[in-house]
Amino acid sequence: MAVPKRKSSKARKNKRRSNVWKLDAPAFSKCTHCGELKAPHKVCPNCGYYKDREVIKVEA
Secondary structure (H helix, E strand, O other), rough: OOOOOOOOOOOHHHHHOOHHHHHOOOOOEEEEOOOOOOOOOOOOOOOOOOOOOOOOOOOO
């Protein structure tokens, strides 16, 4: 069975348990057609446009 060779220090233990490694908030960009916030490189859920052309029809 694997056993640690040395005791891990409090600082090392606390670094591992810290919240430094949490993910960042997702990026948002403005839709060029309607101006709503949307995820980059995705179709706008509000108007259905992507790069100034209609990709999906959204009911009003």
